[in-house]
Amino acid sequence: MSGRLALRVAVLGYLTLVVAAPVVMIVVRTFAHGLAPVIAALTTPEALHAVQLSLLVTAIVVPVNTVFGVVCAFVLVRRRPRGSALITAVLDLPFAVSPVVLGLALVALYGSQGWFGPWLSDHGVHVIFALPGMVLATVFVSLPFVVNEVVPVLAEAGTDAEDAAATLGASSWQAFRRITLPAIRWGVTYGVVLTTARALGEYGAVAVVSGSVLGVTQTLPLYVEDRFVGLDLTGAFAAGLLLGLVAVAVLLGMTRLGRRLDPSRTQEEAP
Numbered sequence: 001m002s003g004r005l006a007l008r009v010a011v012l013g014y015l016t017l018v019v020a021a022p023v024v025m026i027v028v029r030t031f032a033h034g035l036a037p038v039i040a041a042l043t044t045p046e047a048l049h050a051v052q053l054s055l056l057v058t059a060i061v062v063p064v065n066t067v068f069g070v071v072c073a074f075v076l077v078r079r080r081p082r083g084s085a086l087i088t089a090v091l092d093l094p095f096a097v098s099p100v101v102l103g104l105a106l107v108a109l110y111g112s113q114g115w116f117g118p119w120l121s122d123h124g125v126h127v128i129f130a131l132p133g134m135v136l137a138t139v140f141v142s143l144p145f146v147v148n149e150v151v152p153v154l155a156e157a158g159t160d161a162e163d164a165a166a167t168l169g170a171s172s173w174q175a176f177r178r179i180t181l182p183a184i185r186w187g188v189t190y191g192v193v194l195t196t197a198r199a200l201g202e203y204g205a206v207a208v209v210s211g212s213v214l215g216v217t218q219t220l221p222l223y224v225e226d227r228f229v230g231l232d233l234t235g236a237f238a239a240g241l242l243l244g245l246v247a248v249a250v251l252l253g254m255t256r257l258g259r260r261l262d263p264s265r266t267q268e269e270a271p
Helices: 002-030 035-042 045-079 084-091 099-110 117-122 131-141 144-157 160-167 172-183 185-201 204-210 220-229 233-261 263-269
Strands: none
Touching (some): 002 233, 035 045, 035 233, 045 084, 045 220, 045 233, 084 144, 099 117, 099 131, 131 185, 144 172, 160 172, 172 185, 185 233, 204 220, 220 233
16 A cells, blocks of 8 residues: 555656746746736737747648648558558657758758759749748657557458448448548547647748748747747747647547537546
């Protein structure tokens, strides 16, 4: 009994030091001088632009990676092409490669002195230090989440229901929409939540490809760092707290949406 109690105390103490204490400190430092400075810091044109840009990048990246993740998982599980292990390893590269290295690679490819940069510039397309580069960087770092969540769910679901639908005359699209997609709904939901959180919080790769120009190419994480370096601690902590609240809101919203879309699971979890 004493050993179990000690284990619980150790786990709770660890979570308190690693998770709870930093969150509490951010809240305390944010409101150390009252609410008015916080509101003033978050309503500056630069802060509002950073929020809008972060949401815009996330709104582009999440649908792209969701569609790609579902299609890729379907190919890996249902088609099992040659080189599946290599494809899986490539998909996990964002976990192994530093985001800063990725940013440098994108600059080498699409920068003014890169492989494709001069041709793109001649055609009026700017990737580096612009929105396209920020989207590409964020797509790469958040690429694996939907795939990794959907693959095991799709494998566990099997093909019996799809085969039965095919024998009854259903097309491949009808079988996917009415049978496969509902079966992998929770995997997709969790993948979207993780992708959204990663896209909102990405710093390293975006910092390299964006140039971090205040009010132009600064996302919210870059704005937090800019305010901190500029010794505007109220602005830095306020923007950091806002970033955390947005991530939590997205998490809660996606979980609630998933439960609405899956009433059977809601009934199972009800007491």
